[in-house]
Amino acid sequence: MNFLETALGSIKLDNPLIIASGVLGTTAEGIKLLYEKGAGAVVTKTTTLSSKPGYANPTVVSTPSGLLNSMGLPNPGIEEMSREVASACCEGVPVIGSVAGSSISEFIEVAKRFEDVGVIGVELNISCPHERVGLIGQDCRLTYQVVKSVKDSVKIPVIVKLTPNVTNIVEIALEAVKAGADALTAINTVKGMVIDVNTGYPILSNKFGGLSGPAIKPIAVRCVYEIYASEVKVPIIGVGGISNWRDALEFLMAGACAVQIGTSLMKGYQVIEKIKKGLTGYMKKNKLKKLNQIIGISHKRC
Amino acid sequence: MHTPRVCKILKVESEAENIKTIYFKDRRTSSRIIPGQFIMVWIPGLDEIPMGVSHTGLNSELAITVEAVGEATEKLCSLKEGDVIGVRGPYGRGFSPPGLNNLIIGGGTGMAPLMPLIELCVREKINVNVLLGGRSLNKTPFIKKLRDIFNPKLECFKVTTEDGSYGCRGFVTDLLDEIISKNSFDRIYACGPELMLKKIYDYCTEKKLPLEVSLERYIKCGIGICGSCYIGSYRVCADGPVFKIAELEKIRNILGEWTRDSSGRLIQL
Numbered sequence: 001m002n003f004l005e006t007a008l009g010s011i012k013l014d015n016p017l018i019i020a021s022g023v024l025g026t027t028a029e030g031i032k033l034l035y036e037k038g039a040g041a042v043v044t045k046t047t048t049l050s051s052k053p054g055y056a057n058p059t060v061v062s063t064p065s066g067l068l069n070s071m072g073l074p075n076p077g078i079e080e081m082s083r084e085v086a087s088a089c090c091e092g093v094p095v096i097g098s099v100a101g102s103s104i105s106e107f108i109e110v111a112k113r114f115e116d117v118g119v120i121g122v123e124l125n126i127s128c129p130h131e132r133v134g135l136i137g138q139d140c141r142l143t144y145q146v147v148k149s150v151k152d153s154v155k156i157p158v159i160v161k162l163t164p165n166v167t168n169i170v171e172i173a174l175e176a177v178k179a180g181a182d183a184l185t186a187i188n189t190v191k192g193m194v195i196d197v198n199t200g201y202p203i204l205s206n207k208f209g210g211l212s213g214p215a216i217k218p219i220a221v222r223c224v225y226e227i228y229a230s231e232v233k234v235p236i237i238g239v240g241g242i243s244n245w246r247d248a249l250e251f252l253m254a255g256a257c258a259v260q261i262g263t264s265l266m267k268g269y270q271v272i273e274k275i276k277k278g279l280t281g282y283m284k285k286n287k288l289k290k291l292n293q294i295i296g297i298s299h300k301r302c
Numbered sequence: 303m304h305t306p307r308v309c310k311i312l313k314v315e316s317e318a319e320n321i322k323t324i325y326f327k328d329r330r331t332s333s334r335i336i337p338g339q340f341i342m343v344w345i346p347g348l349d350e351i352p353m354g355v356s357h358t359g360l361n362s363e364l365a366i367t368v369e370a371v372g373e374a375t376e377k378l379c380s381l382k383e384g385d386v387i388g389v390r391g392p393y394g395r396g397f398s399p400p401g402l403n404n405l406i407i408g409g410g411t412g413m414a415p416l417m418p419l420i421e422l423c424v425r426e427k428i429n430v431n432v433l434l435g436g437r438s439l440n441k442t443p444f445i446k447k448l449r450d451i452f453n454p455k456l457e458c459f460k461v462t463t464e465d466g467s468y469g470c471r472g473f474v475t476d477l478l479d480e481i482i483s484k485n486s487f488d489r490i491y492a493c494g495p496e497l498m499l500k501k502i503y504d505y506c507t508e509k510k511l512p513l514e515v516s517l518e519r520y521i522k523c524g525i526g527i528c529g530s531c532y533i534g535s536y537r538v539c540a541d542g543p544v545f546k547i548a549e550l551e552k553i554r555n556i557l558g559e560w561t562r563d564s565s566g567r568l569i570q571l
Contacts, residue, residue: 026529026566033535053564057350060523062304071528076567198308201346266527
């Protein structure tokens, strides 16, 4: 019996562990391997219409309990990415296409091309803290416009990835849902900076980057909890600092139907199976049959 | 942990035309590094690039050997004693420990990550044969260093240059048949231009020889999470950069044919 089945609206997943965007989902073989290693679904690297080289190195630097990155959305463009993704989709891998663009028409075009090759949904990246697209997710009107336009152009589910770099994440979440979002991903990375004190240079070539890893988990859990407690009734995917099954469980209890992992893959692919095993063990021990029995239970505890 | 540690440059040696060897100290790297592993070298304000370590000495002394081929490597080559670089690592999987009889094949600066392995063999008195290929005498690094290490009477060090200005005229791969027919090797290690590696791979596959090669791809994070250095389903920075012959079987159609640029686009080699 599979204790870990979950659903994001019409998307059914074998297990709730999704590989977050920006992490390894760049090629067909990379995506297939992540699925073989046990992921419930894989989100691609964020893709734009034309190729983008990304920022110069250093693009990654570690901090206590976290990783700061500023890749600059490098991707080969939708033409080449859709070929890679098509190959994974053909073999039955559940792929979610991460979409960005510098105009509404670019968002629409990229989303449609992903739809054409058989992805199970698209995730709109309006929240990257080191790219201009991140500004969309900090503005209610722009969020509405982008989500509505994509929603009107594709039939597959549209997931919207939210940024924590706002005063009130619920306000943006509501706007995305009003525009038709089928699910929300919370959260993208937290904007930060690291300076080398020996030389005075900011380490990342782009100066600012997005913080991920255990350092941001409490922020992410709070965001998921706040959205779940609001009038938003679409499924939430929790992400931010998950590195073991207890972390994943925490997000489920806060109200997430599924979770994404990224930074913790640094320790190896086996983290995927370890989390699944831990969650299954927890379900058995507590005589639970379905993840639904734990999703959002923290809201009933106060 | 994955933060550059700033190190002072102790010494810069001219290795060949446009090729410099830069010495510095980093205890974390020197105490952990296995020959074949790499470090990320930060040039403050400009770039960060993956580099093989070309020397591991006493008191945490290390060196990298750099050929000026682009903006970052030109800047590195212009640095002087007392200037600073940042390093993080060591990263990736290095070479297996040497066997009883070893063959090491390097092409140009591709010899760099193999140098610590040669140093190790010489130090431990393990049998090692070295083939070094280059374009010409002036453009080939490590000739003097290797000549100093090896006893010329033992004939275990051979050089080829494309123009014949030193050693045999031609490519290192021209010498494979001769050296392999006369010896039985427990390990063959190679690093250099991918077309050279592909030739060596094909040769060793046919003869069922225990080859390991070090590969190069566009590396960004260095820690196996960003997906920029895929070759097939391998991440060069984390699963490599050293691959064994059985692993190369899976990527034999890519080897020497395709690489990816900074955006991840496929580029014909």
